[in-house]
Amino acid sequence: MIRFENATKVYGKSDRAALDHLNLEIGDGCLYGFLGPNGAGKTTAIRLLTGALRATEGKILVNGIDTAERPVEAKRLIGFVPDSQEMYDKLTGWEYLNFMADIFGVSAEDRKRRGEKYLEIFEMTQAAGDRISSYSRGMKQKIASIGALIHNPPIWVLDEPMVGLDPRAAFLLKEEMKRRAAEGATVFFSTHVLEVAEKMCDKVGIINQGKLIMEGSPEDLIARRGDASLEELFLELTDKDQESPKEEDERK
Ligand SMILES: Nc1ncnc2c1ncn2[C@@H]1O[C@H](COP(=O)(O)OP(=O)(O)O)[C@@H](O)[C@H]1O
Numbered sequence: 709m710i711r712f713e714n715a716t717k718v719y720g721k722s723d724r725a726a727l728d729h730l731n732l733e734i735g736d737g738c739l740y741g742f743l744g745p746n747g748a749g750k751t752t753a754i755r756l757l758t759g760a761l762r763a764t765e766g767k768i769l770v771n772g773i774d775t776a777e778r779p780v781e782a783k784r785l786i787g788f789v790p791d792s793q794e795m796y797d798k799l800t801g802w803e804y805l806n807f808m809a810d811i812f813g814v815s816a817e818d819r820k821r822r823g824e825k826y827l828e829i830f831e832m833t834q835a836a837g838d839r840i841s842s843y844s845r846g847m848k849q850k851i852a853s854i855g856a857l858i859h860n861p862p863i864w865v866l867d868e869p870m871v872g873l874d875p876r877a878a879f880l881l882k883e884e885m886k887r888r889a890a891e892g893a894t895v896f897f898s899t900h901v902l903e904v905a906e907k908m909c910d911k912v913g914i915i916n917q918g919k920l921i922m923e924g925s926p927e928d929l930i931a932r933r934g935d936a937s938l939e940e941l942f943l944e945l946t947d948k949d950q951e952s953p954k955e956e957d958e959r960k
């Protein structure tokens with residue numbers, strides 16, 4: 709369970725809140741899409757949730773635990789996949805997974821079992837012995853996703869997870885997100901692509917300029933596409949050019 713209560717963030721001396729009194733409740737087993745154009749405040753909300761940022765006002769609870777009051781306990785419940793994968797290039801895939809498993813105190817047996825399972829699911833078994841510096845962007849995204857699942861967290865948080873993934877990798881990731889939610893986890897991810905949110909989520913929240921402007925099922929969203937009040941925003945969100953397609957085998 710994730711709950712945002714009036715979560716607000718004002719950066720520095722800005723006169724506008726990047727996140728403005730966000731209220732959300734996301735239950736166990738829910739696959740929740742947090743949809744909004746670039747600059748809407750999605751990453752800010754996620755950074756508050758994961759404890760990387762302090763709220764200016766309001767609070768965030770995960771499974772009833774206040775993320776500001778009990779940050780260590782809260783972090784243990786969350787598996788987080790950030791929006792950029794500029795990390796630990798010198799490690800191999802498996803070394804990275806062991807590093808993540810060490811942080812969360814995962815037993816040797818569990819890390820091996822989960823690591824092998826997810827490497828298989830994400831078609832990364834062959835590459836797991838190679839250095840991350842040799843990985844494509846999509847492969848980095850996949851190893852980061854596995855790393856975020858190595859402690860089997862009840863809450864999985866992903867920031868723009870589909871950006872830069874080739875269709876096959878995006879498919880595998882979406883399947884895993886759905887599977888985790890079906891198994892009872894809370895899966896919360898951000899996207900600026902309307903289609904992604906409509907296709908796979910149980911529930912969607914739309915944020916614009918720091919404010920939640922609507923929430924509902926994908927069916928509700930589709931039904932409201934023609935609303936004058938939302939039409940312009942939907943047009944922006946369906947602009948395919950926003951997403952930069954990158955090749956799976958694009959290497960550094
Ligand atoms: N570290 C920061 N310092 C100041 N302003 C920021 C910072 N990070 C984000 N912002 C601003 O906050 C707003 C929301 O940004 P962000 O949460 O990154 O949006 P999104 O992830 O939806 O694209 C934007 O106006 C952005 O410029």
Ligand SMILES: [Mg+2]
Nearest residue numbers: 750751791868
């Ligand atoms: Mg963002």
